[in-house]
Amino acid sequence: MSFRAVLAFPGDLSTPTGGYAYDRAVLAALPDAGVAISALPLPAGFPFPAPEQVRQALERLEGVPHDHVLLMDGLALGALPPAEVAGLPHAKVALVHHPLALEAGLAASQQARFSANERAVLATCTQVVCTSPGTGRTLVADYGVDPARLTVALPGTASAPRVPADGDPPRLLAVGSVIPRKGYETLVSALSTLHDLPWSLDVIGGLDFDPAHVAQVRGAIAKAGLGDRIQLKGASSPQDLDAAYLGADLFVHPSHYEGYGMVLAEALRRGLPLLCTTGGAAAETVPDGAGVKVPPGDATALAHALRPLIADRTARRALADAAFQAGQALPGWPDTACAIAGALTRARASGRVAA
Structure with missing residues (x-):
């Protein structure tokens, strides 16, 4: 039976990055996997939000009906205060494309702050979804994520024609x-x-x-x-x-x-x-x-x-x-959606959901 969820992400869903492309595809594919999901834009500025943007993000998350499962993109989730996220009365699922602390160009102090905050905020989530086995191993080893609540949902790829790749010069x-x-x-x-x-x-x-x-x-x-x-x-x-x-x-x-x-x-x-x-x-x-x-x-x-x-x-x-x-052996987006739907279902069954 279908149930309701929201995918929360920062800024503009049309942003041309792989993470946002993943989010767009998941929003399109999850209904066929039995999840009535909607988009919840949070303020831009993450993962370096101003205090006002953090406040607005938390207000928008709190405003989601409490019987909906929250699927939260790690680009925002990893920078939110763990205590405030823990207080949200929803079943919560993290969607981690890659840990924020592993972004290149960060100062050591920024890396440490991201690592500690993300570890704490992931602990507030009933389930954690990541996009590769390698990222999953990192979350288990370095962020304290229990493998029992971790789901790897590889990105799908759409069918595409084979390219000639025969130009000269290349x-x-x-x-x-x-x-x-x-x-x-x-x-x-x-x-x-x-x-x-x-x-x-x-x-x-x-x-x-x-x-x-x-x-x-x-x-x-x-x-x-x-x-x-x-x-x-x-x-x-x-x-x-x-x-x-x-x-x-x-x-x-x-x-x-x-x-x-x-x-x-x-x-x-x-x-x-x-x-x-x-x-x-x-x-x-x-x-x-x-x-x-x-x-x-x-x-x-x-x-x-x-x-x-x-x-x-x-x-x-x-x-x-x-x-x-x-x-040709790569998964499609229906496979991705099925994996995420399973994590959302488990969160709904065991997480904090209002009656």
Whole structure:
């Protein structure tokens, strides 16, 4: 029997990041899994909210009918005061894309504060949902989450046509917001040693989250003399992103850490030759043999891996075949929704729900 829940998230649901894309897809798929779910926008500003934004967020959560299950995105939940969250009279489920303390570019004091707060606030939730086995292991080992109340709900991937990936010279594609965690300065450094090879790179991802870092990346591109070969395209519409995948010949993902790496799954599904790091869950999202993997933050290793893939079309084709095969085994969004519906059902049965 269907029951009611809300998915609470900060800011604008249309924000072009993997976490928000996950939330959008879950909202669309959960009704077919037996959960009547609605969206509950919280104030923007998380995970660094002003006190007024925290107050408003708590008021909106308190205003949800008490017989609804709260599914709370960790981007907001991890920065809310644990005592106030514990006082909410709802069954509560956390949705953790990746722990806030693992975002790159944080000061040690910020990391410690996030880690302690998130550990405490997760303890107030009846169930915890995360997006990869690797993130789940981190939550158990470092955040005190009991495996019995943990659900891994891998992101789904929609069906997509296989891309040709046969251009020459190759067109490289990277997808992800230009923020420190995504490792674009490492990628620029690696590509600066490959001037002798023909290639181009488009980076598709938001430029508004960390303007100072965007300026650093632009400066690195200019210093390397690659302004005519590397383009920061900014965020794009789903249609334009599909076109970018279709026109690419090699997918590159230099991220320092991923809670899952939805764009990696999208590249695999389309059969794009793929080079990524082993940062966080990315090492498992891309199965061994389905892509080339290097340590995060290592520009030399990245350059050594890029060179043969850029230079050898045959090598890219073999990697494309392996990626496509792995991509066909990825779960769909109905699978994701089913896993989350199970966690919500368990929370409803054992959590604090008003009669």
